[in-house]
Amino acid sequence: xxxVTQTPRYLIKTRGQQVTLSCSPISxxxxxxxxxxxxxxxxxxxxEYFSETQRNKGNFPxxxxxxxxxxxxxxxxxxTLELGDSALYLCASSLPPGLASxxxxxxxxxxxxxxxx
Amino acid sequence: xxxxxxxxxxxxxxxxxxxxxxxxYSSSVPPYLFWYVQYPNQGLQLLLKYTxxxxxxxxxxxxxxxxxxxxxxFHLTKPSAHMSDAAExxxxxxxxxxxxxxxxxxxxxVIP
Numbered sequence: 001x002x003x004v005t006q007t008p009r010y011l012i013k014t015r016g017q018q019v020t021l022s023c024s025p026i027s028x029x030x031x032x033x034x035x036x037x038x039x040x041x042x043x044x045x046x047x048e049y050f051s052e053t054q055r056n057k058g059n060f061p062x063x064x065x066x067x068x069x070x071x072x073x074x075x076x077x078x079x080t081l082e083l084g085d086s087a088l089y090l091c092a093s094s095l096p097p098g099l100a101s102x103x104x105x106x107x108x109x110x111x112x113x114x115x116x117x
Numbered sequence: 118x119x120x121x122x123x124x125x126x127x128x129x130x131x132x133x134x135x136x137x138x139x140x141x142y143s144s145s146v147p148p149y150l151f152w153y154v155q156y157p158n159q160g161l162q163l164l165l166k167y168t169x170x171x172x173x174x175x176x177x178x179x180x181x182x183x184x185x186x187x188x189x190x191f192h193l194t195k196p197s198a199h200m201s202d203a204a205e206x207x208x209x210x211x212x213x214x215x216x217x218x219x220x221x222x223x224x225x226x227v228i229p
Contacts, residue, residue: 004160031215043207043219056216090160094215104215105151108160 002027004093004109012115018079021112025072025093031055032074033106034066037088049074078114086116119144119212123220131228136180136195138223140208143189150191151209151217152182161207167191178202203227
């Protein structure tokens with residue numbers, strides 16, 4: 001079974017631009033979560049989508065947004081890029097919530113390395 | 118609320134020595150705990166997880182972790198370090214809303 005795929009793998013943008021990152025989950029997985037990873041802040045949760053609805057949201061400004069499509073693929077968008085947005089953006093997918101929510105293992109993609117100049 | 122603390126951002130061990138990476142958690146509900154490993158320029162790979170049942174959990178690559186409720190700990194161990202174990206390790210706890218909370222990571226260096 002193919003793993004989580006993320007495109008593009010590397011991206012260079014300039015301040016003020018916007019960017020869209022894509023994530024395709026493992027087949028059958030309906031939950032997709034996004035994380036920002038930086039050396040100083042570690043892994044920070046951005047948001048989670050399930051069945052095209054945002055279920056959870058981290059503490060990020062409104063410039064960060066996402067969506068999920070009916071085939072469970074997800075995109076995240078960052079508008080008006082800032083230098084501090086340079087990071088590795090990780091996507092993770094998991095199965096639908098079971099009877100004991102919270103046990104669903106998250107499987108990560110390789111990430112998109114975003115550099116803002 | 119859930120949170121994770123990883124003690125020691127950098128750990129160095131000699132090849133063949135015991136690996137011990139520490140993780141303490143805080144959770145308002147019975148925790149589900151995970152260890153992930155990240156190699157350079159890659160995503161996170163699941164090493165092992167604890168949900169319910171046996172408190173000693175075995176994972177891939179010879180790693181294991183023990184859930185100790187009284188100590189709110191979930192330390193990761195491996196009896197004998199290998200050069201290929203050099204990587205970043207993350208402990209995580211998930212809560213009732215399926216949101217994961219990650220520690221700040223521990224960078225493991227293996228000295229030949």
